[in-house]
Amino acid sequence: MRRKRKTKIRDFFLSFGKAQLSAFLGGLFDFAVYSVGIQVLGFTACISNIISGSLGAVVNFTINRYWTFDSTSTPVGQQLGKFVVVVIGSIFLKSLGIFLLVDHLLMNPYYSKIIIEILVSLGFNFLMQKYWVFRK
DSSP states (O other), rough: OOOHHHHHHHHHHHHHHHHHHHHHHHHHHHHHHHHHHHHHHHOHHHHHHHHHHHHHHHHHOOOOOOOOOOOOOOOHHHHHHHHHHHHHHHHHHHHHHHHHIISSOOOOOHHHHHHHHHHHIIIIHHHHHHHHHHHO
């Protein structure tokens, strides 16, 4: 019984670390595509952000499915649909949090973004992906 609990705790933190690495890699890819879109292809920041965010989400989904959560027994379409719901929820929570911190508490917008990104990524994205999107 005690050994089982230790294994569950270890597995949780292992998947947590992998999820953070996956998010970081997706973020790097997103930023690289965003920069190329603006600097090389001449896209507006908004168009570049849409393209880079979409491609970054695909990279993050793929890494999470095959490596982070090793969850390939569920059909990809079913997981992808849930993943999109989580991404939409994440965007909503981040937008709401930044709005509250910047417009109501008058915090610095850059610090606000960092704080909200961390809170939503750890408290919402990881838990939803682990226990709903990629649940085994």
